[in-house]
Amino acid sequence: MKLIKKQIPLAIVLVFGTLTLLTYFVPHKRSVNFLETMNKWENIVAAFAFFLGLINLFYSHYTKISRKADGWGYSIFVYIGFLAIAIPAYVSHGKNMDGSVLTWMGWAFKYIYNPLSATMFAVLAFYIVSTAYKSFRIRSLQAFVLFAAAMFLILGNVPLGQMIWDKLFGWTSYAISDIVDWIMHVPAIAGKRGIMIGIAIGVVVTALKIIFGIERQYLGKD
Amino acid sequence: MSDTFLIAGAWISAGLTIFLFSFLYKDNPFFKVAEHLYLGAGMGWWAQVYLYGVLRPKVWAPLMNHDWMVLVPTFLGLSLITQFIPGISWISRYGFTFLMGYGAGLELPTKLATDFVNQIGGTIQPFVNVAGMSSFALFNAVVIAGGVICVLIYFFFSVEHKGAVKKASNVGIYFLMIYFGASFGNTVMARFSLLYGRFDTLYTFSASKYLYATQFILAGLAVYFIVHALMNRGKKEIEPAQ
Numbered sequence: 434m435k436l437i438k439k440q441i442p443l444a445i446v447l448v449f450g451t452l453t454l455l456t457y458f459v460p461h462k463r464s465v466n467f468l469e470t471m472n473k474w475e476n477i478v479a480a481f482a483f484f485l486g487l488i489n490l491f492y493s494h495y496t497k498i499s500r501k502a503d504g505w506g507y508s509i510f511v512y513i514g515f516l517a518i519a520i521p522a523y524v525s526h527g528k529n530m531d532g533s534v535l536t537w538m539g540w541a542f543k544y545i546y547n548p549l550s551a552t553m554f555a556v557l558a559f560y561i562v563s564t565a566y567k568s569f570r571i572r573s574l575q576a577f578v579l580f581a582a583a584m585f586l587i588l589g590n591v592p593l594g595q596m597i598w599d600k601l602f603g604w605t606s607y608a609i610s611d612i613v614d615w616i617m618h619v620p621a622i623a624g625k626r627g628i629m630i631g632i633a634i635g636v637v638v639t640a641l642k643i644i645f646g647i648e649r650q651y652l653g654k655d
Numbered sequence: 656m657s658d659t660f661l662i663a664g665a666w667i668s669a670g671l672t673i674f675l676f677s678f679l680y681k682d683n684p685f686f687k688v689a690e691h692l693y694l695g696a697g698m699g700w701w702a703q704v705y706l707y708g709v710l711r712p713k714v715w716a717p718l719m720n721h722d723w724m725v726l727v728p729t730f731l732g733l734s735l736i737t738q739f740i741p742g743i744s745w746i747s748r749y750g751f752t753f754l755m756g757y758g759a760g761l762e763l764p765t766k767l768a769t770d771f772v773n774q775i776g777g778t779i780q781p782f783v784n785v786a787g788m789s790s791f792a793l794f795n796a797v798v799i800a801g802g803v804i805c806v807l808i809y810f811f812f813s814v815e816h817k818g819a820v821k822k823a824s825n826v827g828i829y830f831l832m833i834y835f836g837a838s839f840g841n842t843v844m845a846r847f848s849l850l851y852g853r854f855d856t857l858y859t860f861s862a863s864k865y866l867y868a869t870q871f872i873l874a875g876l877a878v879y880f881i882v883h884a885l886m887n888r889g890k891k892e893i894e895p896a897q
Contacts, residue, residue: 442748446756453760473713474728475757478750480705481732487698507691514695527707544664546700549693552675555853558846578829579836586840616837623799624834626774627806633770640759652748
């Protein structure tokens, strides 16, 4: 039982991990074909993983409704929202446009999904600003540097910032966009590169641990 | 699509937008309805993406052409569903281990090349042509190289941060702060551009062509808040359980 419960899954990780890793270093047609097949397989398994999440979500909201838990009425709208997109998608065979005409799917995307997702992220603008107000209270030089970089970036992208800059520093012959450009391409890139290199080392170490079966937490308990 | 559906779409779009914005005033049932609809609609959207973008062309179509190899990832995928059956949930490991193995094998060389080797290369490369560089370009290259080294020292915990290491690490913090500030500024601008977009949509749907959808919904919501406030005057608002 240990063989099929633990050792074969670990062998799958080792075999698929090593073979996929090797394809990067083997510029052969077979290697490319193998990677393409694996990519297709990954898409298929990931699709099933999504449906696993979907079933889980539906089940948790079904439980909430059946137990009449606090706010159970809102759970019904999860199903309504799902059907509001899924039914038009089924009718339109997953197509947004039929030539130049909007399909039912396109209609549902334009008037239901898009307003919801865009507004949800737009609302965050207010919270970002209020959080910034709380966290940007300049207590140290480091906080001031963070604040100054953010302010340059924000003001540099709006006409008001250019107007203020022209009024105060117009004599320097530099535009605020030049300053923003310099911040983004010199000091910010240095910070970003340091983080990227650190993350890359972390990813490489974690990937090796997964391939060689040292990291097995994702297997869950026996 | 007929005008009726465009008007209905305008009312739904304006309504959902205003319901979500209403949270800025305070938590209310309209926001919660829109929030749950978003969750469901988001899942619906991804479900159709996976159904029509993956399962139909990559599983159903090959099976119809007697390409039985797709049964392997299909069974690996189906194995995930056993997560819901406690006795045989270990079968889901087959699917998960495939995803983990493939992901690790793919990420390892890609990250090493793009985020490690290429970043180090990009930092060193400007110094190859020092003689042909302007003094400003040389200054920039030195700032980038110095900044990267200082940031890496900040993240290097194998030596105690004291003396020169501490000083370099402190300089690294300033470069990180500039990067975080710049990222924050960009995020704020991206969110605000979405916000302008939503306001523009609300303005569009306030036209007579759409039967003043924005105005009517805004007025309706204002009436709700006023009536709700009047009915609950003097009552202490119960905080939701955390």
